[in-house]
Amino acid sequence: MQISVGLIRFLSLVRTLRTTAPCRSHIPGTCFHHGSYVLPLNERSITETFSSYVSLIRLCAERKSATGVKKIQLYMIKSGFPHLSLSNKLMDAYLKCEDVENARKLFDEMPHRHIVNWNSMISAYIHNKRSREAVRLFGRMVAEGIRADEFTFSSTLKAFSDLGLLREGRKAHARLVVSGLELSNVFVGSALVDMYAKFGRLSDARLVADRVVDKDVVLMTALIVGYTQHGEDGEALEVFVSMVKEGIKANDFTFASILIACGNLGDLCKGKLIHGLVIKSGFESAVASRTSLLTMYSKYGLVDDALKIFDRFVNANQVSWTAVIMGLAQNGREESALSMLCEMIRHAMVPNAFTLSTVLRACSSLAMLEQGKQIHALAMKIGFDRESFTGAALVDMYGKCGSIERARLIFDDLVELDVVLVNSMIYSFGQSGYGHEAVKLFLGMPDLGIEPNGVTFLNVLYACSNAGLLEEGLQIFSSIGSNPNIETSRDHYACIVDLLGRAGKLVEAEELITQVKSPDVVLWRTLLSACRIHGEVEMARRVANSVLKLEPGDEGTHILLSNIYATTGNWSEVIKMKSTMREMRLRKNPAMSWVEVGKEVHTFMAGDWSHPRSTGIYVMLEELIKKVGDLGYVPDTSFVLQDMDEQEKEKSLYHHSEKLAIAFALLSSSNSTDCVRIFKNLRVCGDCHTWIKFVTKVVEKEIIARDAKRFHHFRNGQCSCGDYW
Numbered sequence: 001m002q003i004s005v006g007l008i009r010f011l012s013l014v015r016t017l018r019t020t021a022p023c024r025s026h027i028p029g030t031c032f033h034h035g036s037y038v039l040p041l042n043e044r045s046i047t048e049t050f051s052s053y054v055s056l057i058r059l060c061a062e063r064k065s066a067t068g069v070k071k072i073q074l075y076m077i078k079s080g081f082p083h084l085s086l087s088n089k090l091m092d093a094y095l096k097c098e099d100v101e102n103a104r105k106l107f108d109e110m111p112h113r114h115i116v117n118w119n120s121m122i123s124a125y126i127h128n129k130r131s132r133e134a135v136r137l138f139g140r141m142v143a144e145g146i147r148a149d150e151f152t153f154s155s156t157l158k159a160f161s162d163l164g165l166l167r168e169g170r171k172a173h174a175r176l177v178v179s180g181l182e183l184s185n186v187f188v189g190s191a192l193v194d195m196y197a198k199f200g201r202l203s204d205a206r207l208v209a210d211r212v213v214d215k216d217v218v219l220m221t222a223l224i225v226g227y228t229q230h231g232e233d234g235e236a237l238e239v240f241v242s243m244v245k246e247g248i249k250a251n252d253f254t255f256a257s258i259l260i261a262c263g264n265l266g267d268l269c270k271g272k273l274i275h276g277l278v279i280k281s282g283f284e285s286a287v288a289s290r291t292s293l294l295t296m297y298s299k300y301g302l303v304d305d306a307l308k309i310f311d312r313f314v315n316a317n318q319v320s321w322t323a324v325i326m327g328l329a330q331n332g333r334e335e336s337a338l339s340m341l342c343e344m345i346r347h348a349m350v351p352n353a354f355t356l357s358t359v360l361r362a363c364s365s366l367a368m369l370e371q372g373k374q375i376h377a378l379a380m381k382i383g384f385d386r387e388s389f390t391g392a393a394l395v396d397m398y399g400k401c402g403s404i405e406r407a408r409l410i411f412d413d414l415v416e417l418d419v420v421l422v423n424s425m426i427y428s429f430g431q432s433g434y435g436h437e438a439v440k441l442f443l444g445m446p447d448l449g450i451e452p453n454g455v456t457f458l459n460v461l462y463a464c465s466n467a468g469l470l471e472e473g474l475q476i477f478s479s480i481g482s483n484p485n486i487e488t489s490r491d492h493y494a495c496i497v498d499l500l501g502r503a504g505k506l507v508e509a510e511e512l513i514t515q516v517k518s519p520d521v522v523l524w525r526t527l528l529s530a531c532r533i534h535g536e537v538e539m540a541r542r543v544a545n546s547v548l549k550l551e552p553g554d555e556g557t558h559i560l561l562s563n564i565y566a567t568t569g570n571w572s573e574v575i576k577m578k579s580t581m582r583e584m585r586l587r588k589n590p591a592m593s594w595v596e597v598g599k600e601v602h603t604f605m606a607g608d609w610s611h612p613r614s615t616g617i618y619v620m621l622e623e624l625i626k627k628v629g630d631l632g633y634v635p636d637t638s639f640v641l642q643d644m645d646e647q648e649k650e651k652s653l654y655h656h657s658e659k660l661a662i663a664f665a666l667l668s669s670s671n672s673t674d675c676v677r678i679f680k681n682l683r684v685c686g687d688c689h690t691w692i693k694f695v696t697k698v699v700e701k702e703i704i705a706r707d708a709k710r711f712h713h714f715r716n717g718q719c720s721c722g723d724y725w
Contacts, residue, residue: 066099131159154191161198190219197226233261256288263296298327322355334362357393369401399428402704426459432711433720435467461495501530532564593657604660621663628694636687675702
């Protein structure tokens with residue numbers, strides 16, 4: 001409204017300069033026609049008109065009204081005013097209104113362009129993420145013989161790094177060397193350092209930084225950021241120390257970057273020292289520094305310290321909220337992370353894709369399907385459900401909650417796939433026992449234009465191991481050696497050892513381990529687990545000794561060896577192992593199962609009577625045991641200690657935690673057709689596995705059980721694992 005009033009006043013001013021007399025002179029430069037009137041171009045009227053146009057253009061720029069600027073330009077043209085005499089003002093106004101198209105049209109009309117015009121246009125393209133057009137304009141500038149200055153180069157170097165044009169960036173660097181700007185201009189030096197750092201050419205970035213004569217905080221921060229972003233946090237710390245020694249004062253962004261480096265290094269002492277320096281320099285209240293502080297303390301596992309820092313925020317931004325949510329999720333406080341997301345939304349702060357992916361992975365860790373569905377709905381509402389980060393987290397969440405069909409639907413619906421998404425889908429297939437589907441997706445990656453990485457191979461080998469695909473797994477494992485970009489890791493070997501061991505090829509598995517340079521505990525323990533499956537006691541003793549040489553107090557090995565003795569019926573050795581574990585104060589984690597009912601998680605242990613509905617649970621359990629017994633279920637008492645009579649053994653089996661969880665779930669949803677989902681912290685025992693298959697026949701519902709290793713989808717008396725787990 002103010003602009004319209006200003007335009008009316010301006011038109012009134014123009015009318016006062018009109019005369020009803022016909023034009024008496026046609027000498028160029030003395031007058032110009034406007035309708036049936038003539039505006040005399042004497043010195044005073046030109047000055048008044050010029051200044052009025054300038055004032056109005058400035059007003060439009062302040063109000064960010066590109067429409068107003070366009071109306072003024074059109075009026076100039078219509079009235080015959082030489083609008084190009086104000087082209088710089090008009091172009092600047094368009095750019096301030098972020099109207100790049102009209103600014104470019106005006107730029108192209110200019111008969112003579114100053115270097116400032118070129119720089120403004122190039123900078124505007126980069127600011128609007130149109131780096132390719134910026135590079136083309138720079139090329140035209142060079143072709144027209146316009147000499148670039150430090151502002152041109154600093155903008156264009158950013159465009160080269162955005163587009164990955166290293167060769168063109170090097171050419172621009174060469175021009176800078178010739179012009180002498182490389183050493184003398186810190187502005188240009190900072191742009192070069194930033195460009196080389198983004199290309200990962202950190203040695204070049206460091207060389208440029210060392211050559212700049214008068215270094216400043218921007219240049220040094222660019223170098224620190226480059227090192228931090230490429231995992232060279234120790235180098236970043238060295239640069240920071242040298243910067244302090246040279247008397248260059250750090251700013252908020254410097255501290256933010258170096259605190260992240262300290263967190264990555266896990267050096268709490270240095271982190272606290274820099275925290276003290278942040279306080280001394282007066283930057284503790286700055287958003288970037290404070291966010292990096294809470295990230296650093298979260299990485300140290302000092303979540304409470306991170307929360308104290310977060311509580312001191314007056315107006316936390318999106319990045320700060322995401323950082324504290326991530327810190328909670330990464331330190332085993334998934335439920336607190338979900339609560340913090342609710343707080344974030346209550347504070348009218350919209351989560352981004354990274355925030356959503358973090359809380360979705362928190363849901364994955366706890367297998368909280370209902371909460372995951374709610375976050376999925378939120379992602380759809382704000383338009384992030386098809387973003388790569390969120391998409392991968394959704395696939396991972398549904399996969400780890402046993403909803404493989406939903407995971408596949410999301411995966412198939414995503415337009416842009418990347419290696420992270422494919423890895424998530426392959427892992428989900430593998431965890432639910434769909435080995436063939438995992439291998440098919442892996443083999444189809446070249447058609448998708450996606451190159452597999454080390455994680456891809458690990459996930460597909462895991463899928464082969466879970467499904468018993470020996471031949472496919474061995475072929476994929478051998479193909480790693482032909483890929484120059486991937487190094488075979490111990491984790492890859494562990495998958496193949498597991499695959500060979502489960503197939504009964506224990507000798508081949510042991511030989512493979514001996515080929516690994518310095519085999520670790522995980523490899524030997526994987527083979528020990530295979531010995532338990534096949535009852536190979538002698539090899540188990542030998543393998544256990546190999547583990548205990550590396551880690552004498554490894555409780556997992558003692559537990560596995562105890563289980564092997566139990567499987568083969570050697571109960572005297574079981575008693576000895578348990579006695580040894582007591583002497584060493586080693587404790588076996590108690591078996592626990594849990595189920596989510598009514599948005600609340602209910603946890604059970606073997607023989608548990610602590611639940612408020614325990615009486616009903618045990619009544620339901622007795623009914624199920626009777627019905628499955630009628631169908632042919634016979635308790636397998638080999639899975640309990642043999643120093644009990646047969647009735648006690650059966651009673652012990654009937655009260656396993658997974659049976660109690662299923663009984664409670666069925667009691668709570670007796671009229672529902674939904675499948676039952678339970679989770680266990682250890683491997684499901686063989687007797688419970690058989691029992692659950694019979695239960696699905698009785699209740700005519702699908703039961704999905706996730707144990708420490710994988711998912712079991714029980715339907716109509718069958719399991720997706722094919723009794724191979």
